[in-house]
Amino acid sequence: MSVISAQHLDLTFQTNDGPVHALRDVSLNIEKGEFVSFIGPSGCGKTTFLRCMADLEHPTGGQITVNGVSAAEARKARAYGYVFQAAGLYPWRTIGGNIRLPLEIMGYSKSDMDARVERVLELVELAGFERKFPWQLSGGMQQRASIARALSFDADILLMDEPFGALDEIVRDHLNEQLLKLWARTEKTIAFVTHSIPEAVYLSTKIVVMSPRPGRITDIIDSPLPKERPLDIRDTPAFLEVAHRVREGLRAGHSHE
């Protein structure tokens, strides 16, 4: 059974300028343990699709199931962790407090909370920053804290919306490596939105290329790369080959030119 399964999804926003077709006839299955990247020009519906999976947006047509139940039920069962495009930490809580927030809401015990906070902070290499406030950290560190927050509770699914968009290349490379390691270790199912072709290719087992107006899937590329991926893999022909295919797919769907 697929972890996430979308069948003929349609989503139209009613705006005062008339309807916007954000998604049109989108079908996709994501299996357990997959790392799926979504790539496509701005406004093609990547975020919207991710939000449908998270039950933050309601499709106007079609079907979506998560873990075999409806997206709403999955949300209520706290089936996933969601990392938003911006870090979105609460300024009045420390880093520790921010990570503790979902745990408090879900009613974890005090000692369990402490242990989890410590563990995820180590995972994203922020041990020692628990007591700091978000604005005392750099943008990259904030973004990592927000990832830690999504990892703190036991959700098997991770939905990430351009989590590394705001970071510079070097930090980004580093976090990409970390994310891959985490994924390999925990066997989570990950849906990941990005603008960067190398990032998508480097991370994913499956790359979904989307195109706008109306948002639809134009290509689904299964990556031939091995699970073990050092950073240098990006200079191999296999990598460049996939990247090329993604770029072509993108260009085809692009409204520009």
Next chain:
Amino acid sequence: MSVISAQHLDLTFQTNDGPVHALRDVSLNIEKGEFVSFIGPSGCGKTTFLRCMADLEHPTGGQITVNGVSAAEARKARAYGYVFQAAGLYPWRTIGGNIRLPLEIMGYSKSDMDARVERVLELVELAGFERKFPWQLSGGMQQRASIARALSFDADILLMDEPFGALDEIVRDHLNEQLLKLWARTEKTIAFVTHSIPEAVYLSTKIVVMSPRPGRITDIIDSPLPKERPLDIRDTPAFLEVAHRVREGLRAGHSHE
């Protein structure tokens, strides 16, 4: 004579946490018609350096001249166009009104203004959007409008601070091409800040690598690439070679790892 010449520039910000050394002993000459990119990790002083050239920041030590006169005089002579990191359009003016703004201030005639607005809008492919307000456009379109605004008047120097940061790869590629064409045609001198290594290599005749704490120049790379640059040039060994050198320079100066 260099168009921009910085000698032993120092700039220290006094903050309540103590002084921040944003620039330390920075020397650089930029010749007429050059396309110089600045690259370096977040917070290394790229923006600060560009702002010094624009007389928006006052160095606490050293010397900077623009067009042979002080930065302040150059600013008063309206020697440059500046594109900020964020689009920074005035929300109460239409796209056309925003582009007209510097022209009004500089006292261009009405008919001249109209002609210029039309021309630059075409240049950034926004013809037909003159009457729209900024919030009615996507982030990428806003960014392009802000570039158009800096191009609308006749300044020989263009200072651009991560102008394409908010854009997706395809649009970015396209604008890179356009910018190169414009530069080739007009022979402007361009100083360009970016986070992207391929972008820096693709565009520049000279790449300045900076490193933080305190901000200084660690490497200056003259590009061996020809002036004529199709997009495919990015797959050539010469390109990858330069990119590699930039990446090494960056990594050396990076605090991470």
Next chain:
Amino acid sequence: MIWLVFAFAIWALGWWINAWLAALPRTRLTRLAVPVIFGLTLIAVWEGIVHGLEISPILLPAPSMIAMRFVASTAILWEDFVQTVIKGALSGYVLGCGTAFLVAILVDRFDFLRRGLLPVGNFVAALPVIGMAPILVMWFGFDWQSKAAVVVVMVFFPMLVNTVQGLADSSVMQRDLMRTYAAGYWMTLLKLRLPAAMPFVFNGLKIASTLALIGAIVAEFFGSPTRGMGFRISTSVGQLALDLVWAEIVVAAVVGSGFYGGIALIERAVTFWHPSQRH
């Protein structure tokens, strides 16, 4: 008892209709209808309670009685309206807001003034203007001039503080942009700071609009010619003509809300670009 039941029933009915309307998609019609129904409900409940508890009309007249008095006394109400609103409140409002705006530009121009005048201004703004009213009546005489003076004093500081804040509201980047154009002070003021200040200016104008009417009416309690809303209210309380008092209050509330609404409409037109005006 019947009246009380009636009051409760009306309340329940009004609330039910509103809950139903509010659940519909928002249109111009529902946006208007809901508060109107809410107000009508309040009035009906008031009517029911006054009759139900047999409250003396000298303490609280019923809305029906007020309405009848309103219709019967339009001439008096109009005379008072002209005296208090047009002559007192409006002239004071225009004068007060106008000078505050100009002073704000001056304060903004000279940092010395900003640092000196604003703290003092905040202190003065804390003065309970009620206390100023008898003094200003003493200075400016009985007629509308003293009412206008009270209004000027009341609206001046809210307007000043808001405008100064607004003039400082442009972002660093927006100001830097002006510097890159080597734009002078006046250019920057005209093309950047004033437009950017408009949301704040209108905030000040809105606050001032409710203050203006209150100020003009209150000042009439401390001496006035034999017309004006404040005069009528205090005299009529003495004569136990509470229905006329409430008719005047209705005029005040309608005029005040209309004034406020009018300014909000202009605000919408002028600051259409501001995020708060685009939902």
Next chain:
Amino acid sequence: ADDVTLQLKWVTQAQFAGYYVALDKGFYEEEDLNVTIKPGGPDIAPTQVLVGGGADVTVDWMPSALAAREKGLPMVNIAQPFKSSGMMLTCRKDAGITSTDDFPGKTLGVWFFGNEFPFLSWMSKLDIPTDGSDQGVTVLKQGFNVDPLLQGQAACVSTMTYNEYWQVIDAGLTPDDLTVFKYEEQGVATLEDGLYVLEENLADPAFEDKMVRFVRASMKGWKYAEANPDEAAEIVLDNDASGAQTEEHQKRMMGEVAKLTSGSNGALDPADYERTVASLLAGGSDPVITKAPEGAWTHVITDKALN
């Protein structure tokens, strides 16, 4: 002890000395009464407080009490400690006023809030319109003080013999600078400072009994105050919570008030009442009351209290 709440017409001052003396000297206590005195103020309508149940008995002027009665509010005068009126119109000679013939074209300050009735009656008797026309007078709603006269904004202002008149004198004007019209002398005097209760309450014998004791003690207070004006003024000062009154002014006020109360034993003189009603009915086109009221006063209380 029985609780009684008295609502005054105005702020704590020697105008109400009798009640404060009765309270302070224990006269109320002797009658087994527990009296609370509520000072009034510029915006307190005693009648309203009475209807609202905030007081059992109130000090009010007869014109406004009769007007309230005609509005359907059955106020009844149960005692009248003030025999004569202290109201006057005080004018500046240098404003050109020496007799009532000089009024037309002038600006006059008048108290409103139910106190304008005697003035309006007087003007209609003199046949002077109050609409601000050339043959008439311009009326100002006078604030709480005599500033308009001092500042020259009005030719005349309303004053009481015991209060505002002395403020004019204190300000530096001399009696020679002033022309004074006493309402008593103009024949338009109306009764001031009587004690009023609601008619429906009087039907209750227990309430009636309370009022009998209250009036008896109050009159004892008044007579004591007349005899010991300085002590009475001190008592008033002690009771003034605002701390704004001065000893000099209160002693002088007590002296003047004593002149007004000395002619009364507390019982209302029906002749005075008839005179007041006649004056109010003669209001020309806009009389204060339209028909002679009935049952607006009673001797029941004073008969029992004073005999």
Next chain:
Amino acid sequence: MSRSVLPVTTVVCAIFALWYVAAIWLNAPWAYDKATRTGELLNAQSLILDTWSQKKPKLPAPHQVAVEIWETTVEKKITSKRSLIYHSWITLSATLLGFALGTGLGIALAVGIVYNRTMDMSVMPWVIASQTIPILAIAPMIIVVLNAVGISGLLPKAMISMYLSFFPIVVGMVKGLRSPDAMQLDQMRTWNASPSQTFWRLRLPSSMPYLFTSLKIGMAASLVGAIVGELPTGAIAGLGARLLAGSYYGQTIQIWSALIMAAALAASLVALIGVIQRVTLKRMGMS
């Protein structure tokens, strides 16, 4: 801080200078009036001295007010009815009670408006309309009506001050409780947080800066309300009573000293909230 000392002193000095000049100008007519009646001749010096020392000046000179304040604060026992401190205390207690009530009502309404669509659409215009009613006009009626149901003393005054202070609080808190952006609210949804969890952990904390700003405005309004409420309670005691009594007897010096005292009271209350704001926001890491 210290950078504004010079400008503030300059402005204050300028105000005092202007004040003295204005005192001459406004009080001179009375001085001449007196002089012509007594027939003496005024030279410039005696004119100025007279205008700065009249008993009931149109505008008292600053030193007259200062002396009055000194005499009624420092030189009187604070239990004395002639002590301004005593009267300030009376006003302050009504202010604080009214402020507490107003804050409570304001927040409750704001929560209702934010959480209930029907209230959102129906209440706000009437809240605005309520503020256009001249408070001084209905204050006596409020007092009488409350008296009728047996409430008297501090509470009626506090109700009037509540009436004035709840408005800025509703407006500010509606804005504040709505200040979390869509993303933060979505975040709460992804964790399946209940409405009350969303309120306590997201809406309320993010409304703090708005809350404090509106508390400051509300406090100033409360004080005005308490003073207004004192006028129709028969000028028994309090700063409002001093204002009224001063006005009644034409004691301008007394009016001005009560006024200055009231402004000082308001300023210190607002400053106090400012301190609490700074401490709270600092502890919340939001400053």
